Amino acid sequence: MTLDVTQNITPDDLILDPCPYFWIKDALPWGVYEQLVAEYPEAHMMQDGKTHFQARRYRQHEFEPGTITPLWQDFVAYHTSREFKDRVLDLFAPAIERYYAGYHQSWRQAPVTARQDRPGVKHAGTIGMELQFVLNGQQETTVRTIHLDNARELFAGLLYMRKPGDSSTGGDIQVFRKIVDRPEFSGIREVCPDHVSAAGTVPYRANHMILFLNTQDTLHGVTPRIGANCMRRYINIDAHQSHKLFQL
Numbered sequence: 001m002t003l004d005v006t007q008n009i010t011p012d013d014l015i016l017d018p019c020p021y022f023w024i025k026d027a028l029p030w031g032v033y034e035q036l037v038a039e040y041p042e043a044h045m046m047q048d049g050k051t052h053f054q055a056r057r058y059r060q061h062e063f064e065p066g067t068i069t070p071l072w073q074d075f076v077a078y079h080t081s082r083e084f085k086d087r088v089l090d091l092f093a094p095a096i097e098r099y100y101a102g103y104h105q106s107w108r109q110a111p112v113t114a115r116q117d118r119p120g121v122k123h124a125g126t127i128g129m130e131l132q133f134v135l136n137g138q139q140e141t142t143v144r145t146i147h148l149d150n151a152r153e154l155f156a157g158l159l160y161m162r163k164p165g166d167s168s169t170g171g172d173i174q175v176f177r178k179i180v181d182r183p184e185f186s187g188i189r190e191v192c193p194d195h196v197s198a199a200g201t202v203p204y205r206a207n208h209m210i211l212f213l214n215t216q217d218t219l220h221g222v223t224p225r226i227g228a229n230c231m232r233r234y235i236n237i238d239a240h241q242s243h244k245l246f247q248l
Contacts, residue, residue, distance in 0.1 A: 002029055003075050004084070005159055005209055005237075011091055018177035018199045019219065020095030021212035027159055032071075033207045037161055039069040040233060041133055051138045051231075058133040061116050079237050080129035082112045088155055088239070092213045099215045100245065107154065107241070115240050127154065128240040136171070136225070136232035143232070146176055146196060146221035148189045149214050151244040157211035160204055161233040171204035171225035171232045178217070185248045191219055204232065216246040 005027045015021050028036070044067050045058050060076065068076065078084055089096065089108050096104045110127045113119050119128030136143045149156060158173065176196040183195035196219055202210040204225075212218050225232060 002032055003078050004087070005079065005157065006084075006087055006091060006211065009091065011093065014091065014094060015200070016095060016098070019175055019212065019215060019217040020092060020099070021175060021200075021210055021218070022091070023200075023202045024209040024211060026207050027209045028207060030207065035071055036075065037163070037206075039072055040161055041067055041072075042135065042231060042233065045133065045135055046231070053135075053137040054143050056135040056137075057236075059116075060114065060131055076131045079131050080112065080114070085110075085112055085127060085129060085239055088157075088211070091211075092155065095213050095215075099213070110241070112239075115238070119240055119242060126241075130236075130238055130240070132236040134234050134236050138225075138228040138231065140224055140226050140228065142222050142224050143171075144222045146174075146191050146193055146219055148185075148191070148216070148219060148248070150189075150240070151214075151246050151248075152240050152242065153214045154239040154241050154245070155211065155213050156236065156238040157209055159209040159235040159237070160206060161235060162204060162206040163230050163233060164206075166228075166230050168228040168230075168232075169226050170223045171228075172223045173202045173204075173210050174198050174221055174223060175200045175202075175212075176219040176221070178219070189248065214245060216248075 009022055009024055086108050112129045113126040115128035115130035119126045177199040179197050180195045184192040
């Protein structure tokens with residue numbers, strides 16, 4: 001399927017050190033990607049005109065009729081489907097066996113629901129799928145320090161939708177390795193920077209993507225963006241289930 005962001009990878013591309021993730025280059029055919037970039041709903045998200053903010057999200061349950069184009073509607077429908085959920089689980093099968101032995105088949109058999117419908121609670125035994133359009137402002141600071149995601153998140157992917165003419169540097173996602181046995185956390189699952197070291201970078205480039213399995217080792221953050229003349233744009237795709245996968 002030409003809209004599938006994982007179409008150009010196989011399980012052999014899985015990176016396991018220091019955490020399980022894929023760096024996907026040229027995720028989509030360029031003609032499809034360029035049309036999606038042209039139809040990104042930035043104008044709708046920027047009606048107030050402010051340019052300095054940490055993150056602005058446009059979630060599925062907020063979509064207004066006519067705002068999302070037919071191509072984007074098809075993109076959203078596929079990447080929140082059971083077919084896509086199962087595809088990602090199969091790609092991460094070796095990592096799931098390492099971190100969550102015995103869960104692969106039960107997660108694969110689970111139907112999907114929308115994340116706001118409280119997967120596994122309101123709809124028992126389901127996995128919640130969500131797609132978000134995300135903008136980051138033009139300030140020259142990191143929009144997210146080194147952290148772990150919500151422990152109920154199963155996997156997540158960020159597809160960069162960098163605008164043509166964006167001359168900034170930075171805004172990359174880095175993954176980190178623990179250098180102490182029990183790193184300290186504070187705030188919103190933020191880790192002490194003295195307890196980790198950088199171990200990999202997925203640069204903020206057009207049509208590149210990071211897709212990761214959420215584990216107690218999946219520490220990541222965003223580098224400061226310098227010289228920003230426009231918004232940092234990406235798509236966030238995630239899957240959530242009912243129980244916490246790990247404890248801090």
